[in-house]
Amino acid sequence: MTGRGAMGLDLNLLVSLDALLQERSVTRAAQRLGLSQPTLSTALARLRRHFGDELLARTGNAYELTALGERLAEHTTQALMWTDRVFQTRPEFDPERSDHEFTLVVADCHLPIFGRALADLVRERAPHVRLKFQHSTTHLVQRASEHLRTVDGIVLPQGVLVNFPSTHLYRDRWVCVASSGTAADAVAADFAERTWVVAYQPPFSALSPMPSLLAGGSRLDVAVITENFLSVPHLVAGTDRLGLVPERIARLQSTADVSVVDLPFELGYLVESLWWHPMHERDPAHSWLRHVAAEAGRAVDG
Numbered sequence: 012m013t014g015r016g017a018m019g020l021d022l023n024l025l026v027s028l029d030a031l032l033q034e035r036s037v038t039r040a041a042q043r044l045g046l047s048q049p050t051l052s053t054a055l056a057r058l059r060r061h062f063g064d065e066l067l068a069r070t071g072n073a074y075e076l077t078a079l080g081e082r083l084a085e086h087t088t089q090a091l092m093w094t095d096r097v098f099q100t101r102p103e104f105d106p107e108r109s110d111h112e113f114t115l116v117v118a119d120c121h122l123p124i125f126g127r128a129l130a131d132l133v134r135e136r137a138p139h140v141r142l143k144f145q146h147s148t149t150h151l152v153q154r155a156s157e158h159l160r161t162v163d164g165i166v167l168p169q170g171v172l173v174n175f176p177s178t179h180l181y182r183d184r185w186v187c188v189a190s191s192g193t194a195a196d197a198v199a200a201d202f203a204e205r206t207w208v209v210a211y212q213p214p215f216s217a218l219s220p221m222p223s224l225l226a227g228g229s230r231l232d233v234a235v236i237t238e239n240f241l242s243v244p245h246l247v248a249g250t251d252r253l254g255l256v257p258e259r260i261a262r263l264q265s266t267a268d269v270s271v272v273d274l275p276f277e278l279g280y281l282v283e284s285l286w287w288h289p290m291h292e293r294d295p296a297h298s299w300l301r302h303v304a305a306e307a308g309r310a311v312d313g
Contacts, residue, residue, distance in 0.1 A: 029055040029087040033066060035074045044196065056216065078219035106137035113140065113300050115285075116165040118147040118210075118238035120260040125180060125283065128307035136303065148238055149211055159288040163300060169282040176287060180308030183257040184283040187272040188244050188264075190251070198272050199254065206234035208246045209255040215241055244269040257281060259311070283308070 025217055029053065030040035041051040046198060059066055066083070067074040076084060106109070113118065117126060133140050145151075147165070155165055155172055165172075166180065187198055198205075209231075235246050243254040248268040261271045287302050291297040 020122045024054055024058060025087065025090060027051060028058055028066075028083065030092055031055055031058070032076060032080055032084040032087055032271075032303060035067060035076060037067075039128050045182050071195070085286040086106055104299050106299055108139070108142065109137060110139040110141070111137075111296050111297075112143055114143040114145060116147050116151060116162055118166070120154060120210075121166050121283070123241075123263055124259050124311055127308045129182055129304055132133055132303050132307050132310075135238065137299075143293050145237075155286070159273045159286065160290070163291065163297060164285045164287040164304070166283060169284050172286050176289060176292065177284040177307050178308075180283045180285055180304065181259075183259050183283060185255055185274060185278040185281070186258040187262050187274050188247055188254040188256055188269050189266050189272050190247060191266075191270045193253075193270060193272060198275060202275060203231070204230065205251060205253045207231045208237070208243050209233055210240045210243060210256065263300040 023100075026044065028038070030043050031037065031054075034043060035039040037051045037055060038048055041048045044051070055067065062079060062083075064079040064092040065077050068077050069075075112118075122144060126142075127283045130142055133142055145162065147167075152165070152167065155167070156175070159165060159175065169177070169179070187202075189198065215229070234252060237243065237246070240256050240260055242267070243256050245262070246252065247254045248266075258271070267270050284307075285301065287301070288295065
């Protein structure tokens, strides 16, 4: 809300707006906020006057968002997150007393390894601090420069982003997963004839090795694409399909049904790193988070 029209608006209206747009119901929004229904109805009337739009339009027995309401719904949650960040800011950070919440964007393969190591360190040193992990998607990473403004960091390999600060966490490399009993020499002999399961749509290079394979002249028949590394072993078990995943998570998921096989070619190392927006550089809480994240990464590498 900018300009003259926003000057007379109460910040509480932003909370009401978010609840109304998320719940799409005055009754449910009132219950969510612990307010009376007439109070929310009054807030909705003020918001409608301000925006010159119905925001919620009745369709039969339900309400639907108007086109403007749909657009606003994308921004209100982020605006509230920014407001929370403003009021959480302190001149110093005391990890033993703070109840700060840090939000990190990670791929699912990072959670059982780096996420666990980080959670253990945070629990030990800051018992009231909360970690919130968001799932990394192709769309999110492609817009990382925008999304970094709304989170504390994104875990991605080196070489993905530019002009943003980062710290090294740990190294990994690509391996093949196959049904148990598949021999490495069999993969080397017919990997081009097999169908493959890969995470993340090529040519998206941030979280997929496919561009490196294509640049090297290899041609793989990709049968399944997912945005979830942890699902790859399940999609190859009991089939003649092969999968590509980072080695650390592959070893962790190795079972009687799935085995890990070295690739007949080298794709190089993944240098997993934590990236953040420069605006966090001088924030004491974020500085503490970066230090602990780097220590968690060293523990993984060790």
